[in-house]
Amino acid sequence: SDLNSVPTARTNLGLGTAALLDVGTSATNIVQLDALAKLPAVDGSQLTNISATDNTKLAILNNLSDLNNVATARTNLGLGTAAVLDTGTGANNIVQLDGTSKLPAVDGSQLTNVTGTDNTKLAILNNLSDLNSAPTARTNLGLGTAAVLDVGTSANNIVQLDGTGKLPAVDGSQLTNLPGGTSSALPIMVLKSNAADASFGPTVGSLIVPWNLETYKDTGFSHSNTTNTSRAIVDNDGTYLIQGRLRVFNSVNQRAQPIVNILKNGVLLQGALDSSYIRNASGASDYWTLNFTYEPIKLLANDYIEVELDLDIGSTSTFNSSVLKAAESSLSIINLQGTKGDTGAQGPGGTDSNAVHVNVANEIAQITAKSSPHDDDVLIIEDSQDSNNKKSITVGDLPNYRASSALTATTLTIDVGLYTQFSLRNISDATVTIDAPNDGGSALTPNHDAQKLTIRLRDNGTSRALVWNAIFRSIGVTIPTSTTALKTIYVGCIYNGAAAKWDVVAVAEES
Structure with missing residues (x-):
């Protein structure tokens, strides 16, 4: 200690700067090989030009990517299946308590045996039945009085337009200021x-x-x-x-x-x-x-x-x-000012409880029945040949016994979908051909089997020739081939669906 100069003494002894350092693995220590002549566990990340030659060891730079079996390594480390999951609130995440040690906002609907203890909150399972005041809650939501009413056509219901944007069948007798027609004279x-x-x-x-x-x-x-x-x-x-x-x-x-x-x-x-x-x-x-x-x-x-x-x-x-x-x-x-298919220029229909309404069941069945229909009775129909527009038809004009006539014709083609009797009243053509009847322009089908047809013929004072289509077949009678001057002839026919023929079963001439 009485050396005149310690550094000079170290120099004279041939010592280097390491003579002042301790061995160990801490900062500024000198690394000393262990008893196995190996480097101790120190950070070697700054070493350069080092090649790994021992493939039984993990390379530091690989960050464990060179593990032989990652799953086995996790097991050896004592890690569970949660070790590979992320924290969060998404599917398959691990739920992590927030900074206040509370569960985050996640769906708890599958939890069991949970008892709500906070009476300042609404229980999910109660579906708002534990509201302090339902009316106040509706007001806070901005709902009006209609919110508690049902749609329908009964008392106190809200009227909902149907699928076609029209009002349903409800009583409108209390409506006022409806647009209506005037009482001006009809053209x-x-x-x-x-x-x-x-x-x-x-x-x-x-x-x-x-x-x-x-x-x-x-x-x-x-x-x-x-x-x-x-x-x-x-x-x-x-x-x-x-x-x-x-x-x-x-x-x-x-x-x-x-x-x-x-x-x-x-x-x-x-x-x-x-x-x-x-x-x-x-x-x-x-x-x-x-x-x-x-x-x-x-x-x-x-x-x-x-x-x-x-x-x-x-x-x-x-x-x-x-x-x-x-x-x-x-x-x-x-x-009368009504246009085709509408309810007339005098405005919509009224509130007649006896009227037949659209899509209202069992109305017709409740109307007083007539046991003996008359030819002049009028029915309501939907015309299948005119877009199902509503029209009227008298019982006497129904196809079962509906008649029409013409003065004369060179060819007579009867629409049996419209008429069951047809007359030529004043035949002036030399020859009349009675062609095959049709049904609205289409040939008859077996569905018309047994349909009846009466043909009445009368000339204008001169006998006229009659030519019949082959579809007419005589059954026990002779089909007339000419008229007798000023004499009426009736020819009665029945359609035979099996034979596709109009069987002529009756012929009668005025005496």
């Missing part, structure tokens, strides 16, 4: 004539009544006093009422029966309209008057209506013709 056209008396009957044919005077013609109607004067034309789609008065004089014949046909666009609308026949000739009762009203019908713009007069006579006298007293006759058409 009308009244036609008359100052033409000379015109004849009609078997010897001269039927008469399409001419009209050359317009008593009234409101907007919505068209008519000419010079061209096609017989035509009363409507300008708009709508529902129309047809009325008229016809006066007929008969100076020669007895028991003459005038017949009135209403034509739409030249086609017969229905069977003939008539009243009592003219019983006497040249007497006080030799005038015949018919005041008629045809049921309301739907017409399209530019449809026209005509009136046809003909004569149906008895069998005991010779008949020539009758005379229309044109100046004493008239035709009127009233526009």
Whole structure:
């Protein structure tokens, strides 16, 4: 310790700087090999140019990626399956308590044996039944009084529009200020004539009544006093009422029966309209008057209506013709203002409890039944050939016994989907071919088996040839091949579905 200079003494002893350091594995220590002549466990990360030559050892730089079996290594370390999971609140995460030692916000619906002890909170399982005040809660949510009502059509229900955006069938009798039609007069056209008396009957044919005077013609109607004067034309789609008065004089014949046909666009609308026949000739009762009203019908713009007069006579006298007293006759058409398929310009339907409503069950069954239907009874139908628009039809016009007629034809093709009787009333063609009947333009199918058809034929005073399609087959009778002058012939047929034939089973001729 009495050395004049310790560093000089170390130098004189040949000692280096290491002479001042301790051996060990701490900072600034000198590394001393262990008893096995190996380096102790010290950080060798700063060593360079070292090559691992012992493949039985893990390389430091590989961060355990060179483990032979990772799963076995975890087991040897005593780690469980949670060691490979992440903490978080997602699927398969380990739940870690938050900074306040509470569970984070996770779904606890599968927990069992959990008892809620915080009465300041709502229990999930109670579904809000433990609210302190349900009305206050609704107010806080901004809900109105409707929130506690049900939708439906019963008392106190909320009305919900149906799948088509329409109101359901509910009582609207208390509604006010509904838009409705006015009570203005209905448009009308009244036609008359100052033409000379015109004849009609078997010897001269039927008469399409001419009209050359317009008593009234409101907007919505068209008519000419010079061209096609017989035509009363409507300008708009709508529902129309047809009325008229016809006066007929008969100076020669007895028991003459005038017949009135209403034509739409030249086609017969229905069977003939008539009243009592003219019983006497040249007497006080030799005038015949018919005041008629045809049921309301739907017409399209530019449809026209005509009136046809003909004569149906008895069998005991010779008949020539009758005379229309044109100046004493008239035709009127009233526009009821409803358009095709709607409820009319007077506004929607009312609250009639006896009405038939859409999609309301068991209404018809509760209506008073009629045990003996009459031909004039009216039914409501949905027309399958016109987009199922609602229309009316009389019982007498149902297919089971519906008739139509024409004056003459070179070829007669009867639509048995519409008519069960068809008449040619005044045949003037030399030959009439009775073609195969059809059903709405389609050939008959076995579904029409046993359907009946009556054909009535009468010439205009000259015998006419009759040619029958091969579908008509005689059964015990002779099918007529010609008419007898001014004699009516009836031919009765039944459709045989198995044979695909119209079997002619009855033929009768006026005596």
